[in-house]
Amino acid sequence: MAGRKKAVRRMKAGPLHGSRIEEYAMIGDCRTGALVSIEGSIDWLCWPDFASGACFAALLGTRDHGHWQIVPAKKLKSCRRQYQPHTMILETSYETADGEVLLTDFMPPRTDRDKRGDSSIMRIVTGVRGKVAMRMDLAIRFDYGRTVPWVTKSDQELHAVAGPDMVVLRARSKGVKKIPLDGEGMSTVSEFAVRAGESVTFALTHSSAMDPVPKEKNVQRALSLTRNYWKKWVTRSTYRGDLADEIERSLMTLKAMTYQPSGGIVAALTTSLPEKIGGERNWDYRYCWLRDTSFTLLVLMHAGYTEEAVAWRRWLLRAVAGTPDQVQTIYSINGERQMPEWVADWLPGYENSLPVRIGNAAVDQFQLDVFGEVVSALAKTPQAEDDIRVSASALQVAIVDHLCTVWPEPDEGIWEVRGERQHFTHSKVMAWVALDRAIKQHERFGEHSVDLKRWKKNRDMIHKEVCEKGFNKKMNSFTQSYGSKDLDASCLRIVLVGFLSPDDPRIRGTVEAIEKHLMKDGFVMRYNTKVAKDGLPSGEGAFLACSFWMVSNLWLIGRRDDAMVLFKRLLELRNDVGLLAEEYDPVAKRMLGNFPQALSHIALVHAAFAISGAFVPEKRTESKGG
Numbered sequence: 001m002a003g004r005k006k007a008v009r010r011m012k013a014g015p016l017h018g019s020r021i022e023e024y025a026m027i028g029d030c031r032t033g034a035l036v037s038i039e040g041s042i043d044w045l046c047w048p049d050f051a052s053g054a055c056f057a058a059l060l061g062t063r064d065h066g067h068w069q070i071v072p073a074k075k076l077k078s079c080r081r082q083y084q085p086h087t088m089i090l091e092t093s094y095e096t097a098d099g100e101v102l103l104t105d106f107m108p109p110r111t112d113r114d115k116r117g118d119s120s121i122m123r124i125v126t127g128v129r130g131k132v133a134m135r136m137d138l139a140i141r142f143d144y145g146r147t148v149p150w151v152t153k154s155d156q157e158l159h160a161v162a163g164p165d166m167v168v169l170r171a172r173s174k175g176v177k178k179i180p181l182d183g184e185g186m187s188t189v190s191e192f193a194v195r196a197g198e199s200v201t202f203a204l205t206h207s208s209a210m211d212p213v214p215k216e217k218n219v220q221r222a223l224s225l226t227r228n229y230w231k232k233w234v235t236r237s238t239y240r241g242d243l244a245d246e247i248e249r250s251l252m253t254l255k256a257m258t259y260q261p262s263g264g265i266v267a268a269l270t271t272s273l274p275e276k277i278g279g280e281r282n283w284d285y286r287y288c289w290l291r292d293t294s295f296t297l298l299v300l301m302h303a304g305y306t307e308e309a310v311a312w313r314r315w316l317l318r319a320v321a322g323t324p325d326q327v328q329t330i331y332s333i334n335g336e337r338q339m340p341e342w343v344a345d346w347l348p349g350y351e352n353s354l355p356v357r358i359g360n361a362a363v364d365q366f367q368l369d370v371f372g373e374v375v376s377a378l379a380k381t382p383q384a385e386d387d388i389r390v391s392a393s394a395l396q397v398a399i400v401d402h403l404c405t406v407w408p409e410p411d412e413g414i415w416e417v418r419g420e421r422q423h424f425t426h427s428k429v430m431a432w433v434a435l436d437r438a439i440k441q442h443e444r445f446g447e448h449s450v451d452l453k454r455w456k457k458n459r460d461m462i463h464k465e466v467c468e469k470g471f472n473k474k475m476n477s478f479t480q481s482y483g484s485k486d487l488d489a490s491c492l493r494i495v496l497v498g499f500l501s502p503d504d505p506r507i508r509g510t511v512e513a514i515e516k517h518l519m520k521d522g523f524v525m526r527y528n529t530k531v532a533k534d535g536l537p538s539g540e541g542a543f544l545a546c547s548f549w550m551v552s553n554l555w556l557i558g559r560r561d562d563a564m565v566l567f568k569r570l571l572e573l574r575n576d577v578g579l580l581a582e583e584y585d586p587v588a589k590r591m592l593g594n595f596p597q598a599l600s601h602i603a604l605v606h607a608a609f610a611i612s613g614a615f616v617p618e619k620r621t622e623s624k625g626g
C-alpha cells in the first residue's frame with residue numbers, strides 16, 4: 001500500500017514560526033491535545049480540555065499568543081520525525097553541523113475518571129551525536145492567547161497563574177549541569193547544550209489554581225506508561241487485513257480525540273483553521289457532532305473497539321435525553337448544549353484568515369440527517385451496558401415518532417449551510433435511514449408498542465419522494481436538493497447507507513456525474529460553492545471525507561481499479577505522521593481546514609473497510625407492494 005510522504009526536511013536557522021497545517025503532529029492525553037510543529041513548537045493547546053481556552057494559540061496568531069518551542073539554537077541540517085510505533089509519542093530528530101539530538105514529546109493519558117486530574121506535556125531532549133546547542137522558548141497565554149499570567153521562578157521550576165489556571169514547568173537534566181530559566185520579554189527562555197548520552201526533560205503541568213502545586217512526576221516512568229497505554233490499545237483492534245497500518249494511525253487519532261470522562265468525540269482539535277486561506281470559512285470543531293461521532297462509532301465497532309462504542313452510546317443517551325424536538329446537531333464534550341459563537345478579535349487568524357470563531361452557531365440549526373445517523377449508530381452498538389436512567393429503545397421510539405412529523409420540512413443539511421433551509425436530498429435519505437433502522441430494530445426486539453404502520457408508511461413515502469424529486473433524469477444523477485440541478489457529494493452516501501443497491505443505475509449515474517463535475521485535480525469537492533446558496537463567499541478546498549466516500553462508491557459499483565487509484569492518491573496526502581485535515585488544496589498542494597479532522601480519518605478507515613470487504617451496505621427492505 002502507498003507509503004506516506006517522506007518526513008518533512010527543512011533547513012532554516014533557529015526557532016521559526018509560521019508552519020503549514022500539514023507540518024503539525026498531534027500529541028494528546030484523551031482529554032485534550034497539542035499540535036507540535038516540525039520545528040518543535042507547540043502552537044496549539046486548549047487546557048485542561050479540548051473545549052477549554054487555548055493557552056498556546058500561536059497557530060492562529062503570532063508567537064506572542066502562546067507557544068512552547070524546543071529546537072537547536074543553530075541552523076538545522078535536517079529534521080525528521082515519526083511516532084514511536086503504535087503510540088502517540090512523537091519523536092523529532094534534529095541534525096546540525098555540531099551533532100544530532102532527539103526530541104520526544106508526549107502527554108501521559110488521563111484515563112482516570114477524576115475530572116480534576118492534572119494534565120502534562122513532557123518533552124525529553126536526548127543527545128545522540130556531538131554537542132548540540134538548544135534553545136527552549138515558552139510563552140503561556142491563557143484565554144486563547146490573550147492573558148499573560150503572573151510568573152514566579154525558583155530553581156529550575158516556574159509557576160504561571162491567571163484566574164482558574166495554573167501551569168508549572170519543571171526542567172531536569174541528566175549529565176547537563178543546570179538548565180537556566182530566564183525571563184526574556186514576556187516569555188521564558190533556556191539555552192543549554194546536550195552531548196551524546198545526556199538528556200534534559202521538561203514537564204509542563206496544568207492544574208487548577210485553587211489546588212496545591214501539582215506533585216512532580218517521573219518523566220521516564222510516564223513515558224513508559226504512555227507507551228504501554230497506546231500499544232495495549234492498538235492490540236485491541238480486530239482488523240487483520242492488508243490495510244492495518246493505514247487504519248491504525250487513523251483509529252488512534254480518533255481515540256485521542258475522544259474525551260475520556262464522557263465518551264464524547266470531538267470533530268477536530270482546532271478552531272478556525274481556514275477552508276480557504278484568507279477566507280472566512282473558519283469554524284470551531286472542538287465539539288461533538290452527532291453525525292461525526294456516529295460515524296466514528298461505526299468504524300470503531302468494525303475494528304472491535306466495543307468499549308469506546310459503549311462509552312459513546314452512554315454519552316449520546318445523556319446528551320440527547322429530553323424531548324426529541326430539542327435534539328441538537330452538536331453538543332460539547334460533556335453533553336452541554338450551549339456553545340455561543342463569538343469572535344476572538346485579538347487573534348489575526350491563520351495566515352490572516354478571519355474571523356477566529358469560538359463556539360459554533362450551527363448548534364441552533366435543524367439538520368434532519370442527524371436522526372438517521374443516531375438511530376443507525378444506536379442500532380449497531382451493544383445494548384447491554386446502557387445507562388439505566390435513559391432507555392435507548394424508548395428514546396429511539398420518541399425520536400422516530402417525532403421524525404415522522406418533521407421530515408417533510410426543509411433543513412440546513414449535512415454541510416450546515418448558513419443560507420436558507422432547503423429540501424436536501426441527503427437529509428431526506430437519512431430520514432429514511434432512521435425509519436428503516438428503527439423498523440428493523442423493532443421487528444427484531446419489539447420492546448415497546450409502536451405505530452409500526454405509520455413508520456412504514458413514512459419510510460416508503462420518503463423513499464418514493466427522494467427518487468422522484470431528488471433524482472434528475474436528464475442529468476442521470478441525484479442532486480443536492482429537490483428539483484435542483486446542482487450536484488452534491490453527500491449523495492455518495494446514498495449507496496453506503498443502503499438506500500439503493502450498488503447495481504442500481506441511478507447510483508452509477510450519480511457517481512459518474514460527481515466524478516465529472518465535482519472532481520478537481522483528482523479530489524472531490526463537496527459542492528460547487530459558486531452556485532450553491534450556502535450563505536458564504538465562494539471557494540474552498542477538496543473535501544477529503546467526500547473523496548474517501550468516492551473510493552467506497554467506486555469499489556461497491558465494481559470499479560475497483562479506479563477505487564484503488566483514488567485511495568492511494570488520498571493516502572499520499574497524509575502528512576509525515578499520518579494525519580489529515582478536513583480539506584486539501586490540490587493547486588497549492590497544502591492542507592486546509594481544521595486538523596486533525598475526525599471526519600477525514602473516519603472516511604479513510606471506512607474506505608479501507610469497504611476495500612477489504614469488512615463493510616457491506618445494509619440491504620433495503622420494502623413494505624409489500626413498496
Ligand SMILES: OC[C@H]1O[C@H](O[C@H]2O[C@H](CO)[C@@H](O)[C@H](O)[C@H]2O)[C@H](O)[C@@H](O)[C@@H]1O
Binds near residue numbers: 267284292417418599
Ligand atoms: O462549511 C460550513 C459549516 O462547516 C462546519 O461544518 C462542517 O464540519 C462538521 C464537523 O466536522 C461536519 O459535521 C459538517 O458536515 C461540515 O459541514 C461548521 O461546523 C459549521 O458551523 C459551518 O456552517
